[in-house]
Amino acid sequence: MVKIFIDPGHGGSDSGAAGYGILEKNVTLQIGLRIRDILEREYSNVSVRMSRTGDTTVSLNQRSNAANSWGADFLYSVHVNAGGGVGYEDYIYSGLSSSSRTAQMQRTIHSEIIARNNMNDRGMKKADFHMLRETNMDAVLTENGFIDNAGDAAKMKDPAWIEQVARGHVVGLERIYNLTRNGNAPATSTPAAATAPATAPAPSSGxxxxxxxxxxxxxxxxxxxxxxxxxxxxxxxxxxxxxxxxxxxxxxxxxxxxxxxxxxxxxxxxxxxxxxxxxxx
Ligand SMILES: [Zn+2]
Missing domain, CATH: 2.30.30 (SH3 type barrels.)
Structure with missing residues (x-):
């Protein structure tokens, strides 16, 4: 079993960034829960744990300790950005070389997410973030758009976009670990068209x-x-x-x-x- 630890950024008393009526902690949880659900539903050789599954306050040390003590193979820390930019970027630990295994994983993940999120590509980056530095396993932190940018925030409000972002995270892992599909069709929640504009209504039974x-x-x-x-x-x-x-x-x-x-x-x-x-x- 491949052990995947998913860390939805912020939560509880820590809302993270905010903009256009939405909070980072809620967006990251939605993406994280969908990553988990898709992995558990559609793949047979993967085990998933999360740093939080609800709106709870969890410290950075609690998060990295949970991933380390479980012995996770890989960690996703899911965030959204703020501060005046637009688009998607991801990070690995600044102490890693560009030829490292983690950097190769980042390239795979980056391409799969960018192929689905309909966002400006801000590139692959490195940083000295706690969740990347204090964890023992390969770890990638994703910044899924700018919540203080009107266009990016509108995407974050769209369940179809959440789904595509989560699926990008999943397919990256599928390629890295040769995850085995178990034959379950994609969940009924999968949007019909990946290229639907962000303003399109979510799929619904009416x-x-x-x-x-x-x-x-x-x-x-x-x-x-x-x-x-x-x-x-x-x-x-x-x-x-x-x-x-x-x-x-x-x-x-x-x-x-x-x-x-x-x-x-x-x-x-x-x-x-x-x-x-x-x-x-
Ligand atoms: Zn954040």
Missing amino acids: RTIYLPASADSWRIYRVNDAPVRANAIGQLRPAKFGGLSYRIVANGNEPYTYIIDTADFGRVKIYGHSSTGAVIR
Whole structure:
């Protein structure tokens, strides 16, 4: 098994960069969760862990320690940029040579992400970042656009773009490690057209699911997990918001399950039989 550690940058009390109504910590989590879900769903010889799977505060030392103690083969630290630029760039540790194994991996990953993210290419770079310096395995940090640039931020708000960015990260790993496809088709959430403009509406079934305000909490699950309590990765709070409504991206694999996009957890599955009070429209 190839052990892949995914580190969605920031989280909890650390929002990271911000712009145009969105926060870095949420964008990085959405990308990170999709990388994990695609790897786990479509490949057989890969094992994935994450530094966080929700909106939690995790220190840099906790992140690098978790990856090191697990013995990960590879680490992705996923970020978005800010400060007046536009486009995508990635980093390896500044102490590595351009002929190092990690640098070769960076070239593969960079080409696969740039082929899918519809962004300006700012190139492959090196830096003395904690997550690159303090980790024992090959590590690449990706900066997926500038959240304070209107065009890049609009892309970050598009689930189809999130999907393509995640898939670029995955295909890079597939090539590096010869990951074995397990025969599962790409998830139904895969956008139909990789070249769709960033402003195109996300793929959708045209239906919505309404979670009534009478429900305090509503469990959510990974897209590919069975909707049982032990698999819950968090909760939505319909009562707190006077009811919640989500666009249904697709049906889940199980009866009465639905795939939705959430701001805090990314793409998730919920159970919505009519007995729960959920209303499908
Ligand atoms: Zn960051």
